[in-house]
Amino acid sequence: MEMFNVKLDSLNGHGRIFSLELLSPKLALLFSATTLAALISNFQSYAGFSLHVESGKTYMLRLINAALNEELFFKIAGHQLTVVEVDASYTKPFKTDTIFIAPGQTTNALLTADQDTGKYLIAISPFMDTIVAVDNQTAIGTLRYEGTHPFTPTSLTAMPPTNATPVTTSFVDSLRSLNSKQYPAKVPLTIDHSLLLAIGVGVNPCATCVNGSRVVADINNVSFVLPVTALLQAHYYKISGVYTNDFPANPPNPYNYTGAGPANMQTTNGTKVYRLGYNSTVQVLFQGTGIIAPESHPTHLHGFNFYAVGKGLGNFDSEKDPKKFNLVDPVERNTLSVPTSGWAAIRFRADNPGVWFLHCHLEVHTTWGLKMAFLVENGEGPSQSLPPPPSDLPKC
Numbered sequence: 001m002e003m004f005n006v007k008l009d010s011l012n013g014h015g016r017i018f019s020l021e022l023l024s025p026k027l028a029l030l031f032s033a034t035t036l037a038a039l040i041s042n043f044q045s046y047a048g049f050s051l052h053v054e055s056g057k058t059y060m061l062r063l064i065n066a067a068l069n070e071e072l073f074f075k076i077a078g079h080q081l082t083v084v085e086v087d088a089s090y091t092k093p094f095k096t097d098t099i100f101i102a103p104g105q106t107t108n109a110l111l112t113a114d115q116d117t118g119k120y121l122i123a124i125s126p127f128m129d130t131i132v133a134v135d136n137q138t139a140i141g142t143l144r145y146e147g148t149h150p151f152t153p154t155s156l157t158a159m160p161p162t163n164a165t166p167v168t169t170s171f172v173d174s175l176r177s178l179n180s181k182q183y184p185a186k187v188p189l190t191i192d193h194s195l196l197l198a199i200g201v202g203v204n205p206c207a208t209c210v211n212g213s214r215v216v217a218d219i220n221n222v223s224f225v226l227p228v229t230a231l232l233q234a235h236y237y238k239i240s241g242v243y244t245n246d247f248p249a250n251p252p253n254p255y256n257y258t259g260a261g262p263a264n265m266q267t268t269n270g271t272k273v274y275r276l277g278y279n280s281t282v283q284v285l286f287q288g289t290g291i292i293a294p295e296s297h298p299t300h301l302h303g304f305n306f307y308a309v310g311k312g313l314g315n316f317d318s319e320k321d322p323k324k325f326n327l328v329d330p331v332e333r334n335t336l337s338v339p340t341s342g343w344a345a346i347r348f349r350a351d352n353p354g355v356w357f358l359h360c361h362l363e364v365h366t367t368w369g370l371k372m373a374f375l376v377e378n379g380e381g382p383s384q385s386l387p388p389p390p391s392d393l394p395k396c
């Protein structure tokens with residue numbers, strides 16, 4: 001299997017757009033870090049993924065992390081990348097040699113073929129800065145300049161260590177909204193709903209499990225249970241008994257979130273939504289927790305872009321930390337990694353009526369219950385109201 005799924009579009013004759021779907025290294029070409037060098041020494045016969053470029057041209061790489069459970073590093077030997085967009089929102093351009101991208105995120109970067117004619121390694125490898133096991137594999141491809149002799153050795157690069165937190169921090173800190181006259185950053189400055197969501201894992205009794213218990217995941221101690229009837233359908237047709245409106249805006253039992261955690265790690269099950277009035281402004285403070293192990297959670301909101309106004313390590317300090325929020329040009333996106341043993345704050349305006357999931361984009365965590373939903377009420381008139389389901393909506 002290939003490392004990437006690739007689509008090509010032409011870019012006004014001067015270069016091309018490459019859409020690269022990054023798969024999990026395990027699903028892609030399997031090369032452990034230790035065998036990578038040996039494989040590359042026989043690289044002449046390697047016939048894997050190859051990206052063809054012409055000297056002097058500039059290309060746009062549209063990257064999406066399509067892996068289920070791995071945050072990834074992406075690198076091309078000998079080349080800088082200029083990041084210009086994330087999650088379909090423009091950023092202030094910045095140069096980097098390493099892109100950090102979480103499942104569900106997209107990143108567009110410009111690549112100029114400004115090195116000597118030859119072959120250069122393209123590689124992805126996982127990021128994991130906690131004790132949770134990860135497949136430490138590197139998947140590789142080749143950037144190949146036109147006119148390269150077939151037996152030219154490939155220029156190599158070293159990937160960051162698996163636990164390279166500083167590389168992720170530096171990348172995330174470089175992301176800023178364009179905030180131009182044409183594309184202003186419309187960060188909500190007053191807040192109608194302020195939520196503190198503690199996200200992580202827990203342990204619940206399980207009569208049929210080997211040890212009598214199983215690991216679950218939760219937000220504010222609620223492990224989300226998917227209903228049989230769709231939430232949106234229940235909301236539109238006013239079907240009762242599908243969900244409740246009592247999703248808690250704060251952890252029910254506050255504790256030292258990034259410390260050892262409470263002795264009782266049990267969660268409650270529920271299908272709960274948090275209601276928002278049309279056009280209300282929302283701040284969500286995601287607080288990572290250390291139960292079993294702290295972990296980076298790539299958290300995704302449906303239905304909206306949000307502004308990532310702040311982040312930090314340890315427990316959020318409601319006195320000091322808001323003073324450091326960036327309310328001028330914070331990056332606008334729809335998925336962000338809440339740092340391991342840390343917190344992240346977002347703001348958005350609830351101007352899209354309907355029911356919208358908020359969940360960890362690691363498949364393992366979302367299926368364990370690390371999700372909730374916002375129910376955004378209608379405003380005034382049809383343009384601010386949820387449209388009816390299409391007439392051909394399949395009926396189960």
Ligand SMILES: [Cu+2]
Nearest residue numbers: 297360362365
């Ligand atoms: Cu997670």
